[in-house]
Amino acid sequence: MTAPLHEPTTEAAPTAGFEAGVPEKAVQGRSLGRIAWERLKRDKLALGGGVVVLVLVLVAVLAPLITSLAGQSPYERHEELIDPLFSTPIGSFGGMSSEHLLGIEPVSGRDIFARIVYGAQVSLLVGFASAVVAIVLGTVLGVLAGFFGGWLDAVISRVMDMLLSFPQLLFIIALVSVMPNEMFGLTGTGVRLFVMILVIGFFGWPYVGRVVRGQTLSLREREYVDAARSLGAGRMYILFKELLPNLVAPIIVYATMMIPTNILTEAALSFLGVGVKPPSASWGQMLSSALSYYEADPMYMIIPGLAIFITVLSFNLFGDGVRDALDPKGTR
16 A cells, blocks of 8 residues: 555644743733833933933032031031131132032022022022922913803913013012012012012913914824714813823823922022022022132032032933933934
8 A cells, every 4th residue: 555645734833832840821911101211211311311310400409408407507607717808708719628528609608509409499499499480370271262262262362472572580580579578478588489480470371372272283183083072972081081181181281391490590690689589599599699700719600500500401301301202202
C-alpha cells in the first residue's frame, strides 16, 4: 500500500510564552492624565522648573521657620554693621557672612536672606490668588458666553473687549494709591495685597474668558455633545459633564502662564511705590531701594533681581512643559 500524498495535519505548537509557563500580558489602556505625565517626565527642563516652583512654594509657606533657623528676622535692624559715612554694609559683597548669608541692606542693615524669603510669600500669594480670581471669573463667563450664545455672548464679549482696552498697570496704580489704610478688617500691607489681588485678577479674567469661550464654541458642536442632546440630556448636564471636563487642560495651561505675569506685575507695582510698603518685604520694593546704591553695593540689586528672574523662568518652563504634555497632537 502506497504512502499517503499528504501527511496528516497536527495541532499548532503552543507559543514559547505558554511553554515557559509565562502568561501573555494583557494590553492596558492609559488615561489622559497618565499620558500627559509620561510626556511631562520626558521634558527635563519642565521638570526642573516644576521642582524649583515647588521649592519656592515650600520656602514661602515655611518662611518663619526658615528665618528662625537662620537666626534672622526680616525686620531687625543691624545699624552697627553699616558704614556711617557711606550708609553701605561693612565688608565685601554687601556684608555677606556666616550670620548674614546674602548680606544686609544699606542704611537699615536688615538681613537680605530673611527679606528674600518673606518676599517670596508676597510674590507667590499675589501670583496664585490673582490667577485664581481671573480663572474663576474667566471660566464662568467664558463658558456662559460660548455655550448659550446670543445676546449673552454679545454682552460678555463687549465687556471683555472694554477691559482689554484699559491700561491695566496705570489703572492699578491709580486705584491702589487711593485705597484707605483700613478695609474689611485689614490694615496697611494687608489692604494693599487684597486690592492688588482683586484688581490684577479682575483685569486678567478677559484673557482667560476669550480662551474658554473659543474652546466652548468648538466643543459644543462635537459629536458627543450632539449624542447627549439626542439622548435627552439637559443643558446643565451637558455643561458640567461634557464641556467643563474638556476645558480643564487649557485652563491649567493658561494658569501656569498667568502666574509669572502676575508676579511681575506685583514686582512692578512695588518697584513704583504703590505695592507693598516697608518694613514689609517685597522683591520689587527691594529693587527700587537698590537704585540709590547699585554702584556702592551691587549685590543689593542683583539678589532680588535673581529671585524674580529664577521664579518667573521656572514658572514659564513648567508652563511650557504642561502645555506640551496636555497637547493631544503633540509628538513629544
